[in-house]
Amino acid sequence: MNYWLMKSEPDVFSIDDLKKKKKSGWDGVRNYQARNYMRDEMKIGDIVLFYHSSCEVPGVAGLARISRPSHPDPTQFDSNSDYFDSKANLKNPRWFMVEVEFVENFNKIITLSKIKETKGLEAMPLVQKGSRLSINPVSLAQYQIILTLRE
DNA sequence: GCCAACGTTGGC
DNA sequence: GCCAACGTTGGC
Numbered sequence: 278m279n280y281w282l283m284k285s286e287p288d289v290f291s292i293d294d295l296k297k298k299k300k301s302g303w304d305g306v307r308n309y310q311a312r313n314y315m316r317d318e319m320k321i322g323d324i325v326l327f328y329h330s331s332c333e334v335p336g337v338a339g340l341a342r343i344s345r346p347s348h349p350d351p352t353q354f355d356s357n358s359d360y361f362d363s364k365a366n367l368k369n370p371r372w373f374m375v376e377v378e379f380v381e382n383f384n385k386i387i388t389l390s391k392i393k394e395t396k397g398l399e400a401m402p403l404v405q406k407g408s409r410l411s412i413n414p415v416s417l418a419q420y421q422i423i424l425t426l427r428e
Numbered sequence: 429g430c431c432a433a434c435g436t437t438g439g440c
Numbered sequence: 441g442c443c444a445a446c447g448t449t450g451g452c
Contacts, residue, residue, distance in 0.1 A: 284450090308435075308448095331450050389451080407433040409449045 279323045280415040281314070282337070282403060283377070284330040292327045292339040292382050300344055300378040304352045305360045307372060311412040316347045316373040318414075325377055326415060326423060328403070329386065336388035337423060345376035387426045397422045 283303065285291065295301055306312055325341040349370035352360035365371040393404050402413040415423075 286450090310435095335451070409434060411449085 279318065279320065280326070280417060280420040281319065281323060281343075282326040282328050282401070282413045282415050283341075284328045284411040286331045287329040287338070288332065291329065292341075292379075295327065295339075295341060295377065295379045296382055298379075300376055302345075302350070302376050303374045304350045306350070306374060306411060307360065307362070308411065311410055312373055314412045314414070315375045319343050319346060319375050321346055324380070324420065326420070330411075334386050334388055336386040336390075336392065337383070338386050339382040340380040341377040342380050343375050344378035347373045347375055350374040383427055385428045387423060391426060392423070395422060395426065 290301070303315065306315065321343055323343040325343065326337045327339045327341050329335055329338045349367075350360070350372040352358040353362040353365040353370065353372045354367060355361055360372075362371055389403065392398050392401065398404065398419055401415070401419055402408045402410060
């Protein structure tokens with residue numbers, strides 16, 4: 278089993294939104310490296326650290342789990358969608374997504390600043406300068422340290 | 429709102 | 441294939 282960190286802007290889709298929906302397709306990713314992680318490496322049952330980005334208090338807000346493996350992201354074919362991609366077609370999809378299901382909502386956000394000052398998390402892409410990738414692998418050790426920061 | 433860092437596009 | 445220009449991300 279693998280562990281991941283996935284970023285979402287809570288104004289667009291938050292951990293509470295996932296809690297309400299129970300499951301959701303992780304659509305709208307338009308970065309090849311992030312796509313490749315979803316398409317090639319994510320497996321059912323993998324655990325996701327749900328990260329809130331571009332907001333007042335960025336940080337890990339809760340946990341989710343991969344509930345369906347890679348399949349084409351339907352928004353790429355929808356000309357009304359912000360994520361429409363005119364170069365994608367049904368026979369040759371360009372963008373893939375997974376489905377995630379809600380697991381847990383932390384009582385308090387594990388903030389980015391907390392993560393930055395916690396020993397053992399120095400190697401997380403999240404704390405590297407200039408790192409913007411919205412999906413990152415997380416090691417078992419990093420995952421376990423994050424869990425110890427729950428309140 | 430600013431801006432550094434990064435990814436993508438497209439002309440050559 | 442190079443690289444300048446542009447667009448996006450995301451913390452602050």
